[in-house]
Amino acid sequence: MDVVVKPDDVSEAIEALAGNGYIHEGNLGIEGREAFKYEGKKYLQTHHLYVCPEDSAELKRHLAFRDYLRRHPQDKEKYGNVKLGAARKYPDDIEKYIEYKSPVIEEIYASMGITK
Known part of the structure; x- marks a missing residue:
């Protein structure tokens, strides 16, 4: 958020x-x-x-990610599923939660033409 x-x-x-x-x-x-x-x-x-x-570039990146998911329902579903899986697997460990979902985020960024 x-x-x-x-x-x-x-x-x-x-x-x-x-x-x-x-x-x-x-x-x-x-x-x-x-x-x-x-x-x-x-x-x-x-x-x-x-x-x-x-005016931050990072906010623009967050918004671009959101907008991409709105236009690509399959990636939105994939991201949603990995987030749910991460929450189930690591309910009390935010670092592991982030680590678990990071590969899908990076894959989506690559589809968007964004590299970190």
């Missing part, structure tokens, strides 16, 4: 999310997004959260 903010409002968004149980992790090596994690709050385990400035 992306929280989209004006470039000057990133710090304010980070502070607001910290007040709601999110732990800021920095950009984790990817410019144009700020990642968050959570600990001990099962209700937050339904999503992976980023704050993105509205």
